[in-house]
Amino acid sequence: MFNFSRRARENMWAYLFIGPQMIGLTLFIIGPIIFAFAISFTEWDIGSTPTWLGLENYTRQLSDSVFWKVVRNTSFFALINIPLTMIGSLIIALMLNQNIKGKVILRTAYFMPVVTSSVAVALVWTWMYNPDFGLINSSLGLIGIEGPGWLSSLKWALPSIAFMTIWQGIGYNMILFLAGLQGISKQLYEAAVIDGANGWQKFWKITFPLLSPTIFFVLVMLLISSFQIFNEPYMMTKGGPADASNVFVLHIYDKAFQFFKMGEASAIAFILFIIILVFTLLQFKFSKWVNYDA
Amino acid sequence: MPSMTLGRSKRSDTQENGKRVRQYFMKGFIYIVLITGALIMLVPFIWMISTSLKGQGAVFEYPPRLIPNPFEFENYRKAWSALPFALAYWNSLKITGLVTIGTLISCSMAGYAFAKINFVGKNFLFVVLLATMMIPGQITLIPMFMLFKEIGWVNTHLPLIIPPILTNAFGVFLLRQFMSTFPTELEDAARIDGLNTWQIYWKIVLPNCKPALAALGIFTFMANWNNFLAPLIYLNDESKFTIPLIIASFQGLYTTDWTVLMAASAISLIPVLIIYLFAQRYFIEGITLSGLKG
Numbered sequence: 001m002f003n004f005s006r007r008a009r010e011n012m013w014a015y016l017f018i019g020p021q022m023i024g025l026t027l028f029i030i031g032p033i034i035f036a037f038a039i040s041f042t043e044w045d046i047g048s049t050p051t052w053l054g055l056e057n058y059t060r061q062l063s064d065s066v067f068w069k070v071v072r073n074t075s076f077f078a079l080i081n082i083p084l085t086m087i088g089s090l091i092i093a094l095m096l097n098q099n100i101k102g103k104v105i106l107r108t109a110y111f112m113p114v115v116t117s118s119v120a121v122a123l124v125w126t127w128m129y130n131p132d133f134g135l136i137n138s139s140l141g142l143i144g145i146e147g148p149g150w151l152s153s154l155k156w157a158l159p160s161i162a163f164m165t166i167w168q169g170i171g172y173n174m175i176l177f178l179a180g181l182q183g184i185s186k187q188l189y190e191a192a193v194i195d196g197a198n199g200w201q202k203f204w205k206i207t208f209p210l211l212s213p214t215i216f217f218v219l220v221m222l223l224i225s226s227f228q229i230f231n232e233p234y235m236m237t238k239g240g241p242a243d244a245s246n247v248f249v250l251h252i253y254d255k256a257f258q259f260f261k262m263g264e265a266s267a268i269a270f271i272l273f274i275i276i277l278v279f280t281l282l283q284f285k286f287s288k289w290v291n292y293d294a
Numbered sequence: 295m296p297s298m299t300l301g302r303s304k305r306s307d308t309q310e311n312g313k314r315v316r317q318y319f320m321k322g323f324i325y326i327v328l329i330t331g332a333l334i335m336l337v338p339f340i341w342m343i344s345t346s347l348k349g350q351g352a353v354f355e356y357p358p359r360l361i362p363n364p365f366e367f368e369n370y371r372k373a374w375s376a377l378p379f380a381l382a383y384w385n386s387l388k389i390t391g392l393v394t395i396g397t398l399i400s401c402s403m404a405g406y407a408f409a410k411i412n413f414v415g416k417n418f419l420f421v422v423l424l425a426t427m428m429i430p431g432q433i434t435l436i437p438m439f440m441l442f443k444e445i446g447w448v449n450t451h452l453p454l455i456i457p458p459i460l461t462n463a464f465g466v467f468l469l470r471q472f473m474s475t476f477p478t479e480l481e482d483a484a485r486i487d488g489l490n491t492w493q494i495y496w497k498i499v500l501p502n503c504k505p506a507l508a509a510l511g512i513f514t515f516m517a518n519w520n521n522f523l524a525p526l527i528y529l530n531d532e533s534k535f536t537i538p539l540i541i542a543s544f545q546g547l548y549t550t551d552w553t554v555l556m557a558a559s560a561i562s563l564i565p566v567l568i569i570y571l572f573a574q575r576y577f578i579e580g581i582t583l584s585g586l587k588g
Contacts, residue, residue: 013491014413020400022419024460029426032437039437046440092331095324108574109332112339115570115577117520119538120559123545124342127552135341138358167335172581179582228430231522235542249432249523256436257527269433276430 040266050263057267067268069243070251073158077247078226080162081169085222086215089170093177094207107178111171118168122235125164126151129236151237157245161232169225173218180214181207209291216290220283227276248272342563346370346556353552369557376547376554379561381533382540389454389536390518396459397514398507405469406495410481420470427463431523439527453528454536458518465510468583472506473499509580519566537562 015022040057044050061067092110096103113121128135129150137147150160188206197205208215230249233239239246239254252272256265340360345353346369348362373379407413408420442453476499484494500507522538529535535543544558570577 010411010491011413014407014411014416017403017407017411017491017495018419020460021404021423021462021466024400024457025423025426025463028438028457028461029429029434032434032441033429035437035440036433046443092328095328098321098324100321100324100328106328106332107578108571109335111574111578112335112567112570115516115566116563117522117538117541117566119520119522120541120562121338123541123555123559124338126545127345127556128338128341130552133354133356133358133552135337135358138356142357167338171335175578175581224430228432231538234522235545252432252435253523256439262436262440266433266436269430269436273430273433277428280428 036266036269039263040270042263043261044263046260046262053263057264058271060264061268061271066243066246066251070246070248073243073245074227074229074247077158077162077165077229078223080159081165081226081229082219082222084162085166085169085173086218088166089173089218090177090215092170093174093181094203096174096178097181107174110174113168114171116168118231119235121168122164122232125160126236129160151245152241154241154244157237157241161229161236161245164236165229165232169222173222176214176218177211180211184210212290213292216283216287220280223279223283224276227272227279339563339567342556342559345552346560348553350551350553366553369553370561372554373544373558373561377540377544377558378532378535379540379558382535382537385451385534386519386536389451390515392455393458393518394511394514396455397462397465398511400459401462401465401510402469402500402503402507403495404466405473406499408466408470409473410476410478410499411491423463423466426461427467435523435527442528448528449530449534450528451534454518454521454524458514462514465514468510469503469506472503476502505579505583508576509583512577512580 042050131149140147237245
């Protein structure tokens, strides 16, 4: 009927194929971002008309003690979660990569927490952390140690949540490391042994450089997920006691859906975005140690 | 001459022995660490099942018993009938199933266009798409809530189905990378046979993408099955709740009745764990594939 050129036909097909994702991108990402940016400069309780505030939603945070607590808590959480998950999963992967028996069973066990819903698992851990009858304090009691109140303790609430997150995250990163390790040629290690290298030298001279792209990938993903933690603190502490385990997304959720301060919540969400963006860019800037050539 | 050979072989014998002893120690150490770690991974599940089978008073026993005596199945009946569990399963299955199928279609279509068709604005649109992966969902959450409130989607499953299908930049990226490696000859031959672009995509390209589709399918399924924040915000009616929401409302209902709470957790986790045990190969291959491409 119509005699389009081949080029025009190709364009038409392409737009048809990318159409659904592009519509979604416009309606559910780009549009909402512009909207969120706009309302972050207003005071808007749901149902009322927004009033212009200028930068106040942002500047108010600087003198808000809860906001700073949230920043400190989220950073502290990341500082526990990132290195421990990283080192834990790397050690397990290195060990599973040896010539040992029962590999499949061990791998199955390590990966098990990954597939489970964090909401249900958080409930199980809340019970394990129960100060009086939970498994952890009961076990500590048997060896004569009186355990702390864990989730109800100002000092331990956040580390307790972090331990559970590490428990759930190790399996996933272990699989990524295992895949990276399997890509390293056995001959390199054999050659190193002939040259008289010990295990430590083999790790730092061969394994680490060749695994560095995976390590970098895991680092970037862990940072992003640490700053976006929500389900676990929501289920286990609701941010308490006294905001001791309050984190960014929980704070945004409270502001928006408990107090209906949509403008201020949007401003805090943008601050979170900028923090994640800056850290991610910094990671890329200081990524000279990552070796992509091999 | 003979004595020299003898001496040398003797020396290397003791060296060999020393090396073997060291290796045995090393192996033993590895097994101890790996098995201890694997037990730590399993303990919360064992503790969950153990508690769920105990009578009311038995959880306050000290020291806690691992194997309940007597077995109490009443908790499961209580948990199952207290809240609409069966309905929640159906809701979760429906939402997750639709999102997974929709995502596979929309992402593979866009991935095909970006990998194989030349069109105006291709590079620009691809970069925009990738940039959206950096944006945390918390920013778009508030405007999306306002939008869906406006068009009457709140308290329906639509906000949990439509946006995830249409905004999966990761999926597009994964499939585009996978399809880029296909030889063009395959498509050229199909075009000579008179297939149009849609038929080539559907009959030639998709069947060759099975590993990548399986990986993306498993990710999408897991992420949406465990999704908590969005259902928490959008759903009010118990009859519309998903599994994680039901678990969270259980916590509000039975704050200290740990036997029933653990039975509820077990009901929500056990089917997923069984599927995982049978299909774990696909879970692990999926992560490996995405990790290497990402």
